[in-house]
Structure formats: C-alpha cells, structure tokens
Amino acid sequence: MSNYQSLLRELPAVDSLLREPFLADLLKRLPRRVVLQAAQDTIASYRQTITGYADADENIPENIDLSPATLAIEVAALAEKNAGSNLKALINATGIIIHTNLGRAPLPGTAVKALNSIAANYNNLEFSLQSGKRGSRHEHLEELICELCGTEAAIVLNNNAGAVFLALNAVASGREVVVSRGQLVEIGGSFRIPDIMAASGAALVEVGTTNKTYLRDYEAAVNENTAAFLKVHASNYHMVGFTSEVKTVELADLAYQHGLLLIEDLGSGVILDLEKYGLPFEPRVQDSVAAGADLVTFSGDKMLGGPQAGIIVGRKDIISGIRTNQLARTLRVDKFTIAALEATLRLYLDEEKAIDEIPVWRMLTADVESLKHRAHKLAEGLSDIFGTDPVSVVKSVSRVGGGALPAAELPTYLAAVKLPEEDLHPTELIDRLRHTNPPVILRLQQDTLLFDPRTVFENQEATLVETVRKAYQG
Numbered sequence: 001m002s003n004y005q006s007l008l009r010e011l012p013a014v015d016s017l018l019r020e021p022f023l024a025d026l027l028k029r030l031p032r033r034v035v036l037q038a039a040q041d042t043i044a045s046y047r048q049t050i051t052g053y054a055d056a057d058e059n060i061p062e063n064i065d066l067s068p069a070t071l072a073i074e075v076a077a078l079a080e081k082n083a084g085s086n087l088k089a090l091i092n093a094t095g096i097i098i099h100t101n102l103g104r105a106p107l108p109g110t111a112v113k114a115l116n117s118i119a120a121n122y123n124n125l126e127f128s129l130q131s132g133k134r135g136s137r138h139e140h141l142e143e144l145i146c147e148l149c150g151t152e153a154a155i156v157l158n159n160n161a162g163a164v165f166l167a168l169n170a171v172a173s174g175r176e177v178v179v180s181r182g183q184l185v186e187i188g189g190s191f192r193i194p195d196i197m198a199a200s201g202a203a204l205v206e207v208g209t210t211n212k213t214y215l216r217d218y219e220a221a222v223n224e225n226t227a228a229f230l231k232v233h234a235s236n237y238h239m240v241g242f243t244s245e246v247k248t249v250e251l252a253d254l255a256y257q258h259g260l261l262l263i264e265d266l267g268s269g270v271i272l273d274l275e276k277y278g279l280p281f282e283p284r285v286q287d288s289v290a291a292g293a294d295l296v297t298f299s300g301d302k303m304l305g306g307p308q309a310g311i312i313v314g315r316k317d318i319i320s321g322i323r324t325n326q327l328a329r330t331l332r333v334d335k336f337t338i339a340a341l342e343a344t345l346r347l348y349l350d351e352e353k354a355i356d357e358i359p360v361w362r363m364l365t366a367d368v369e370s371l372k373h374r375a376h377k378l379a380e381g382l383s384d385i386f387g388t389d390p391v392s393v394v395k396s397v398s399r400v401g402g403g404a405l406p407a408a409e410l411p412t413y414l415a416a417v418k419l420p421e422e423d424l425h426p427t428e429l430i431d432r433l434r435h436t437n438p439p440v441i442l443r444l445q446q447d448t449l450l451f452d453p454r455t456v457f458e459n460q461e462a463t464l465v466e467t468v469r470k471a472y473q474g
C-alpha cells in the first residue's frame, strides 16, 4: 500500500510542472489557462491510474515515470490538442462527394477569395453604390440566379429547409397543401416534410399511395381551402418496381386550372445537364421553372457546389411576398454566404469553367482512367508504409451523397489496404486517423481500408500518405 502512497507523493505539483523548461515556449504561445488546465488534467489522470492499481490491488508497472520532464511532454501534447480548433479541415477519402457530416460542398477557389476579401473589409451589403442610398442584401444575387435559372425572381435564405418552410408559410399558412404520400420524406434526420409543413402553419393533405400517385388523386383533394400542391424530390431514397409520380408540367397545369400554386422542392438544385457528362438524369431548376412550377426551392451546398443556402426561384409577386414576410429576417443570409454564392454562381456563366473550378463538379465528372492512375499512385505511397502485400487497387464505385442521385454509382478505383491479422487492427487505425492533423476519413469494408481518390484533392495526396504513415507508426 505504501508503495502507492509514495508514488502519489512523487507526482509533481502543478506549479513546479509549469516551471519545466520544456513548457516555456508553449506558455508564450498558448493562453496560460489552457496549459494550466492540461497540467491539472495530466496530474489527475496519473493520480487516477495509481489509485486504480491500488483499488484493484495490482502491482504498478516498474517503469512508470512520474518525473516532471516526462509529464511536461504529455502536458504539451494535451494543451496543443485542446488549443486547436474544434472545426477542422480534413481529408475525405470516402468517395462520397456531398457528405453532409463532412461539410457538404468544398468551395471553389474564387468563392474562397471572395469570402476572404468580404470578411476582412467593409462592403456594400446593404448600400447601393449607384445611388449612394440604402440598398438591399438580396440584390447582389437575384439577377444572376434569374439568368441561370430562366426565372423572373429569386431570394436566397439560410438553407433549403428554411426556404421550404418560408415558402409554405408565405403562401399557405392556415390553408391546405396537397402532397403525394411517396414524397413525405425525411432528409438528414431533422427535416421531415410533414413536420416542416406543420411548423409553417400549412395543413398537410396526403394523397395517393407510397408507390403510386396520379393526377386524379391531386384533383380529388382540391377544395376551397386548398392553397398549393407541393412536389418534393425524394432525394435520399429511390423506388424501384411499380411506381408512378405526376410530372411537374402536369401538376402545374392542374394547379393553374384551379387557381392554385405549385411549389417544387428540388433538394439538390442542379443547373447543368447531367446526362451530358454520362451521369443519370436529374431535373434541372430551369426545367421545373419552364414546366410551370410557381416556386422552386433548392440548396446551395449540394450539387450546386456552393455555400450553405436555400434558394427560392419563381414568380415575382410571390417572391416579393416572401421577402416581406416577417419570418424572412430570421432566415436571412449573411455577407459570407452572399459572397461565396455569388462567386460560385458566376462560374456557371461559363459551363466549362463551372466543371473545371467547382470542386463538386470536378469530382462528379472525374474520368475513371485518371482515378485509376491516382489510385495506383496512392497505393504506391501506401506500399511504402505497409509493404506491397497488403496493398492493392480495386475497382469500385463512388457516391454523390447529400440526398442527391441516391442510386447513382460513379465508377472509381480505390487504394485498398488489408493488414495481416497479427498487425494493427483496422478499426484502431481508423480511430487514429480521426485524430491526426489533418484527420483522414475513409471507408472500411470487411477489414479492408479503402481510399477513394475521387474526393481527395490532388494536392492532398502526399499529406494523406504521410498522415497514414504517422498514424500507423503510432
């Protein structure tokens, strides 16, 4: 017992630990309170270890080193970790392009530049440089969006969930909105169409069945209290077999005949022709507008490839109403979003530029031969760490993610690592890779680590390999 007690007495006091020369530089660089907390936590953790041995009546390992110099090294590591940002840039090797947990779309360089400049300076957010009078934050984006989407008005809000909510609140509060049962979807856990409708004050009228809804189902639901039809992109699920949904153009016609509105929530919001790039068909925003939808809503940070935002396009009179709605202020976008979205949208004025410079589109259209080449290059780097036996290149698929094209499989090649049984367990390596700087997120399939080059930027490849090396070597 006395052995434990003497060890506890051997633990340095916080003050003397902080006087260790090893921590001198750190104390100049980091806030004192951060280093102090790390020292307290380190000592407490050793105390707990020692009393743990005592409680279990186990022998303490002979080589336990409680010298201040050794503890100082741990204090420094802990302080550095605690002083680092919680929100960090990381390497996405999952091959899921629009990964909601990983921040969705990385921004194009021009958007980052715009952000930088607007963030660090005053700007004309609500000031008209033309008249010298007060301006509106909504003016910076509207013309550009209208041109790209072939529509007469647009408003940008905080996100698409907010856009759907506000559109419903503005046009259908206290009235009925008709939705197909096949489209009452949940997206990302917290966005459920029935809940959003309830919160907006619109009464949901469900029609049709899960797999089939016909035009006559919508028509039968219309009464004097009906305000609109809502069509929702199923986004993150895909039905196969006997299914039937009503086309936007038919629903728009029916809405028009009855003096109702058609709202279409497209979710992802594509404005390029996907089939042109060998990808599955997706309705474009301008197609829904041309088909007669009165309002179309979509996200800024899914297939559009820009910052988080919810965009509503459509009829001028309705959008003016939305703009002056009391709740618009609660969902308004800030100057950063406007700056990044404007820069992203400007790239779409030249389709080639959009494909080239918007990361989401570069990844979506990456050609399989270049992915194969990059997978081999990655595998080469990984062989240098693990030896050649555990490393291979395998054919597989990448996913779009983010509730867009759920059934689409984009052919790719992966660098694969299957460690021998006696080596480090793959889940341990995955855990370690979440704590590296930068963290690396990847796929694990049947004990094989899989790296998809599609979502790794070319200038991250060397860092990726070096980070894996450090994680593996502990």
Ligand SMILES: *Cc1c(COP(=O)(O)O)cnc(C)c1O
Pocket: 159, 160, 161, 162, 164, 187, 191, 232, 233, 234, 235, 236, 265, 266, 267, 268, 298, 299, 300, 309, 310, 402, 403
């Ligand atoms: C993703 C999605 C939303 C939510 O958009 P956020 O921008 O994440 O708020 C709403 N509707 C559909 C159909 C979606 O796919």
